[in-house]
Amino acid sequence: MSDFEPVVVVFACDYCAYTAADVAGRMNLTYPSGVRILRVPCTGKVEPLYIMQALQKGADGVMVAGCLVGDCHFKNGNLRAAARVKRVQTLLDDIGIGADRVAMVNVSAGQGAKFAEIATEFSKKIGEMGPNPIKQGAKAAA
Amino acid sequence: MITAERKPMEEIFRSLEPFGKILLVGCNECVTVCHAGGRKEVAMLASALRMGRLKQGAPLTVDEMTLERQCDPEYAEELALVVDQYDAVCSMACGCGVQTVAERYQGLPVLPMVNTAFMGSSEKNGVWAERCAGCGNCVLGMTGGICPIARCSKRIFNGPCGGSSKGKCEISPDVDCAWQLIWDRLKQLGQTELYSQIMAPKDWRSARDGGPRRIVREDMAI
Ligand code: SF4
Ligand code: SF4
Numbered sequence: 001m002s003d004f005e006p007v008v009v010v011f012a013c014d015y016c017a018y019t020a021a022d023v024a025g026r027m028n029l030t031y032p033s034g035v036r037i038l039r040v041p042c043t044g045k046v047e048p049l050y051i052m053q054a055l056q057k058g059a060d061g062v063m064v065a066g067c068l069v070g071d072c073h074f075k076n077g078n079l080r081a082a083a084r085v086k087r088v089q090t091l092l093d094d095i096g097i098g099a100d101r102v103a104m105v106n107v108s109a110g111q112g113a114k115f116a117e118i119a120t121e122f123s124k125k126i127g128e129m130g131p132n133p134i135k136q137g138a139k140a141a142a
Numbered sequence: 143m144i145t146a147e148r149k150p151m152e153e154i155f156r157s158l159e160p161f162g163k164i165l166l167v168g169c170n171e172c173v174t175v176c177h178a179g180g181r182k183e184v185a186m187l188a189s190a191l192r193m194g195r196l197k198q199g200a201p202l203t204v205d206e207m208t209l210e211r212q213c214d215p216e217y218a219e220e221l222a223l224v225v226d227q228y229d230a231v232c233s234m235a236c237g238c239g240v241q242t243v244a245e246r247y248q249g250l251p252v253l254p255m256v257n258t259a260f261m262g263s264s265e266k267n268g269v270w271a272e273r274c275a276g277c278g279n280c281v282l283g284m285t286g287g288i289c290p291i292a293r294c295s296k297r298i299f300n301g302p303c304g305g306s307s308k309g310k311c312e313i314s315p316d317v318d319c320a321w322q323l324i325w326d327r328l329k330q331l332g333q334t335e336l337y338s339q340i341m342a343p344k345d346w347r348s349a350r351d352g353g354p355r356r357i358v359r360e361d362m363a364i
Contacts, residue, residue: 052189094151095194134196
């Protein structure tokens with residue numbers, strides 16, 4: 001499993017996490033190359049379906065990264081996102097994929113180092129969990 | 143609207159075990175509004191089923207379709223061109239939709255994916271509450287616009303019962319006593335004399351107790 005490099009999709013809010021990722025880049029901080037960042041106008045825009053489809057298309061983990069609680073540019077988009085992530089986590093447990101493959105995190109625009117750290121940690125955790133189990137199932141069924 | 147909730151995944155997986163290709167059909171009306179079986183929920187369940195079955199090593203092909211109103215034969219007819227390709231139709235509409243589709247496509251298993259709950263309204267975003275029991279003989283004009291059948295735990299007509307306390311029903315501190323609400327509203331309307339009128343025992347034949355009901359409008363049925 002050591003050569004497994006997980007694909008982690010990050011839905012990053014334009015006002016915070018996306019900027020934080022940018023800051024991390026400018027600080028020359030690295031995080032695993034399997035971390036793929038998708039910019040969204042607010043984490044409140046992240047439909048539960050986006051998370052499901054990322055996993056269905058082969059992502060090994062999904063992170064929704066929004067502003068610090070109380071700092072959402074649209075007031076409560078990040079709280080909404082957190083509630084939705086929770087609901088998706090329950091569904092993922094119910095279908096045997098596992099809630100832990102999805103996480104909600106909060107970072108501010110200036111926290112480049114924190115973003116790199118969170119992305120690295122999450123990617124490591126997913127790496128330890130192994131590939132998205134639908135890949136194994138698909139192989140077995142083929 | 144009619145409210146519903148998706149069935150537990152375990153039950154859904156069990157009911158779909160024999161099948162390899164299904165059509166998942168939502169409804170654009172009530173179940174869309176209560177986020178149980180509209181286009182989005184169809185897509186979510188389809189995705190969950192695909193992944194869950196892949197994980198089990200028994201892939202399931204799931205196609206998605208959402209009808210304008212699943213309880214109308216005209217709309218159910220839209221499935222006619224495609225249903226032959228599937229092992230089963232899985233409906234995310236309320237029981238009315240499930241039965242309309244099942245009646246039209248007699249040779250095909252039609253399975254419910256949601257549990258139909260009650261006729262209700264939105265209290266706020268994400269919260270729905272029972273408001274009407276469809277008893278066939280509306281008394282809201284006598285009760286300040288608050289239904290003693292749908293909202294009183296005992297469905298009593300001349301309440302409150304002895305369990306009413308501080309405005310709450312004895313079944314739970316989270317449930318308002320319907321008769322407290324009725325009294326408060328009648329007072330606000332200056333209609334407390336309505337409260338003094340003893341309501342006669344209800345003839346429940348107009349409700350479900352008279353057997354399955356139908357409405358026939360001769361002028362429309364031609
Ligand atoms: S089938 Fe008819 S009653 Fe049921 S949810 Fe759809 S529109 Fe409403
Ligand atoms: S407490 Fe009120 S709502 Fe509850 S059963 Fe009695 S009258 Fe009905």
